[in-house]
Amino acid sequence: VNNCLQLVIQTSSITDKNKPFEFRINKEQSSFHNRLLQHDLEKNYSGRQGDVQYDNTNFGSSSSITSFPVLQCTAEEKILNSDRLTLERQKLTVCPIIDGEDHLRLLNFQHNFITRIQNISNLQHLVFLDLYDNQIEEISGLSTLRSLRVLLLGKNRLKKISNLENLKNLDVLDLHGNQITKIENINHLGELRVLNLARNLLTIVENINGLDSLTELNLRHNQVCSIKDVDTLPCLQRLFLSFNNISSFEDILCLADSSSLSDITLDGNPIAQETWYKHTVLHHMMQLRQLDMKRITEEERRMASVAVRKEEERKRESHKQTLLKEKKRLTICNIARQWEIQQNRVALVASLNTDKDNEPCQINGSAAYVFPEESRSLDTLLSSAVQGLSVLESHLVEVEGDTLYLYGSGALECLDRNWSVQTATAVVTVSFIFIEFDEIVQVLTKLKTKFPNSVHLKFKETNLVALQQFNALAQVNRIEQLTVDPQGNPVVSFTLWKYYVLFRLNHFNLQKINGIQVTQNDIVMAERFFGILAYVASSELPRYRMLSLLGESRRKQFHYLLEGKGKKSGIGNEEGNDNRAGGESTARATLNYSTKDFHMEKLEEMKERRTLCRTYVENLVKEAADINLKNESLQKLWPQMFIELVRDAVVEIRNKNSYMKLCLQRIADQKE
Incomplete structure (x- = not known):
């Protein structure tokens, strides 16, 4: 600005914060008072005083340019307002040609219908250009206005910031109320101090580096959800972000790195509804003096620091719990997949063993089945799936409240660990998931000693397929509740499975089965359905097998009964006395369960015994046959042999x- 013209920006003091900015143009020490520019440059500028409005402006026509009106001012008007021209509310659709006014410093086109900036390139000394409330769609025609300091283009139809390359001296740029979606082409405006982009369509604040003199940035009423590069503005003091879409502090994290920022507004954003909003902002922006137009006290800063520390601790703990839950979820998914793969393989092997259509063929001298192509593909798929999941945990042990959860067969090994007394006594429910029931049977006895207060057993995906498998539960010390999930336990599809459980585990006095209360009628029905089964099993069982199933005290009682030393009344009430004493009845004890592995071991042992006996008998038979054959041969040859012996002796x-x-001679030879 030359020596005779000075642009002054005044800000109100803190006590007069409701007063707007005042732009005043001074010429030769004389001032035009009350020339106001609103704080956020969003309001109507028509209330300014001190500007002369040409209500009776005369527009002529130019012979050379007939499409534009030509502004003609009287000599008196030129003397009174030599550097100012106001043409607001003149219903102009184009910028008129202004002849002989090259000295203008201030030009006002507010509240017209202008669609394009033109015919002002000759105003080389123009400092203030106001085109508020028009219909301009593109910034153009300003390349020669190198002295321009204030450019007001609010409430137009701009969609893009462009053609500002030569306006390097801009001090104020107002583009509020347009349709701008991106901040661009302003990095060269190193002298810019006020930038107003309120009420546009911005979603991301970026590309603002290079605005080294910017002190105020207005972004109210946009759709901003993320902010970048603000920390690169060394002079930024006031940032207005009210009524946007900022939902987390991470979206505005760069503001914490700004050392000059002293006033910020975030009201009207989703983040402002959070309980931690104020504390977090104050903790990370210690340099702030005002937040949402309210002064910040030292007490608020101290409370914010304490609250943020607590919030960070809570978030860390929450994050830790989230990670643990996610790890648990992934582990359970992996266990479930491995279980499914295992079940598919078992089903595949079973189907192949029962497939009578496949004929055996010779491969390298050995018999083998011809596998269908689908079977080979499935097996390959399952193998690759197992390899892909091997990096995850294959079992999970978790104590939640009074329940011990065991996922996967590997979890059964946890029963061998040293549990604390408090944990062991607190466990009331034991849940088995994705574990073969035959594997569970092998550790049932450990539940007695490890978890003495466990009274509720749950089974889910454990391959309970036969009623006799429930016989194994008699090994447990005490059961009050039993839950068998239909998922992965086909035995639940049997109508009478609950009655069998009540009959076989009668000595436990079960209270609930699958969450349903057991009634006296259920117990009577169970005895009616399966009472004869125990009698048949005990009557057909050999004595030595019966003794092997009973404990030492029960064996003595059994001997006592067999020897007839007990009274008839005692014999008749033996089973009832056992039940009243809380023990298992003799008849029911004969209903036991052997796991597949145990059964296979027994079969293998019996097979080995049969093989040994067969081999021994075969050897005996062979030896006897050889002896008999020799005897018969001797009987046939003996007469001739005897004759030859006699003949040789006679000779x-x-x-x-x-x-x-x-x-x-023979005697002499022997002595030598």
Whole structure:
């Protein structure tokens, strides 16, 4: 600005914060008072005083340019307002040609219908250009206005910021109330101090580096959800972000790195509804003096610091719990997949073993089945799936409240660990998930000692397929509740499975089965359905097998009964006395369960015994046959052999002297 013209920006003091900015143009020490520019440059500028409005402005026509009106001012008007021209509310659709006014410093086109900026390139000394409330769609025609300091284009139809390359001296740029979606082409405006982009369509604040003199940035009423590059503005003091879409502090994290920012507004954003909003902002922006137009006290800063520390601790703990839950979820998913793969393989093997259509063929001298192509593909798929999941945990042990959850067969090993007394006594429910029931049977006895207060067993995806498997639960010390999930336990599809459980585990006095209360009628029905089964099993069982199933005290009682030393009344009430004493009845004890592995071991042992016996008998038979064969051969050859023996003896002793000499010679040879 030259020596005779000065642009002054005044800000109100803190006590007069409701007063707007005042832009005042001074010429030769004279001032035009009350020339106001609103704080956020969003309001109507028509209330300004001190500007002369040309209500009776005369527009002529130019012979050379007939499409634009030509502004003609009287000599008196030029003297009174030599550097100012106001043409607001003149219903102009184009910018008129202004002849002889090259000295203008201030030009006002407010509240017209202008669609394009033109015919002002000759105003080389223009400092203030106001085109508020028009219909301009593109910034153009300003490349020659190198002295321009204030450009007001609010409430137009702009969609893009462009053509400002030569306006390097801009001090104020107002583009509020347009349709701008992106901040661009302003990085060269190093002198810009006020930028107003309120009421546009911005979603991301970026590309603002290079605005080294910017002190105020207005972004109210946009759709901003993320802010970048604000920390690169060394002079930014006031940032207005009210009524946008900022929902987390991470979206405005760069503001914490700004050392000059002292006033910020975030009201009207989703983040302002959070309980931690004020504390977090104050904790990360210690340099702030005002937040949402309210002064910040030292007490608020101290409370914010304490609250933020607590919030961070809570978030860390929450994050830790989230990670643990996610790890648990992934582990359970992996266990479930491995279980499914295992079940598919078992089903595949079973189907192949029962497939009678496949004929055996010779491969390398050994018999083998011809596998269908689908089977080979499935097996390959399952193998690759197992390899892909091997990096995850294959089992999970978790104590939640009074329940011990065991996922996967590997979890059964946890029963061997040293549990604390508090944890062991607190466990009331034990839940088995994705574990073969035959594997569970092997550790049931450990539940007695490890978790003495466990009274509720849950089974889900455990392959309970037969009623006799429930016999194994008699090993447990005490059961009050039993839950068998239909998922992965086909035995639940049997109508009478609950009655069998009540009958076989009668000595436990079960209270609930699958969450349903057990009634006395259920117990009577169970006895009616399966009472004869126990009698048949015990009557057909050999004595030595019966003794092997009973404990030492029960064996003595059993011997006592068999020897007839007990009274008849005692014999008749034996089973009832056992039940009243809380023990398992003798008849029911004969209903036991052997796991597949145990059964296979027994079969293998019996097979080995049969093989040994067969081999021993075969050897005996072979030896006897050989002896008999030799005896028969001897009987056939003996007569001839006897004749030959007699003949040889007679021949030898026929010459007595020769025979004696021969005998003496043999004796002499033996002595030598």
